Amino acid sequence: MKRLLVCTSLLFAAAMLSAQTAPPPGPPPGPPKSPPATTTVTFGGKAITITYSSPRVRGRAGQIFGKDGLISHDKGYPVWRAGANAATKLHTETDLELGPNLAVVPKGDYTLFVDISNPDKWVLIVNKQTGQSALAYDKTQDLVRVEMGMEKPPEMVENLTYSLDSMGAKRGRLTLSWENHTAVVPIHIP
Numbered sequence: 001m002k003r004l005l006v007c008t009s010l011l012f013a014a015a016m017l018s019a020q021t022a023p024p025p026g027p028p029p030g031p032p033k034s035p036p037a038t039t040t041v042t043f044g045g046k047a048i049t050i051t052y053s054s055p056r057v058r059g060r061a062g063q064i065f066g067k068d069g070l071i072s073h074d075k076g077y078p079v080w081r082a083g084a085n086a087a088t089k090l091h092t093e094t095d096l097e098l099g100p101n102l103a104v105v106p107k108g109d110y111t112l113f114v115d116i117s118n119p120d121k122w123v124l125i126v127n128k129q130t131g132q133s134a135l136a137y138d139k140t141q142d143l144v145r146v147e148m149g150m151e152k153p154p155e156m157v158e159n160l161t162y163s164l165d166s167m168g169a170k171r172g173r174l175t176l177s178w179e180n181h182t183a184v185v186p187i188h189i190p
Helices: 002-021
Strands: 036-043 044-053 087-090 096-098 103-105 108-117 123-127 143-149 150-151 155-166 171-179 181-188
Touching: 036 155, 044 155, 103 143, 155 181
Parallel strands: none
Antiparallel strands: 036 044, 044 087, 087 108, 096 103, 096 181, 108 123, 123 143, 150 181, 155 171, 171 181
């Protein structure tokens, strides 16, 4: 009798463990809505890298930016995390000068935000604080604020995209494109 009880208990325990590890019913999860992305450019062997999550427009064109747009519901609006999920990261192995006024960004790690209070004149914010939540913006940690040149993309940009491009040995540009907006900041390597 003891053997029967032990065997039954073991079978019951095995069934419980099997049930706990079974995948949930329904279709398998699809790709993330805002997948991780990275862009890098190298000047003289020194890399500049932006790491971010790339949200999609997903049928919301014309509903993302503006006073009543999707982003206006973020905690720090009109300062935007300029991505999704975790905060957008800037890592530079060289000192940078940004924008026409050559705002200095020493080599190191930073978080990027964008002030979108004026839809025609976005401002790139390089913030010294790192590792915080994407919505935890602290203005006192701003290193530089640089006005971005605004352009209209030739067609709607579905995936938020950063790009870093070299335009010579010591010049380049940082571009942020999403929906019906493209914002550009010149980069200079001193």
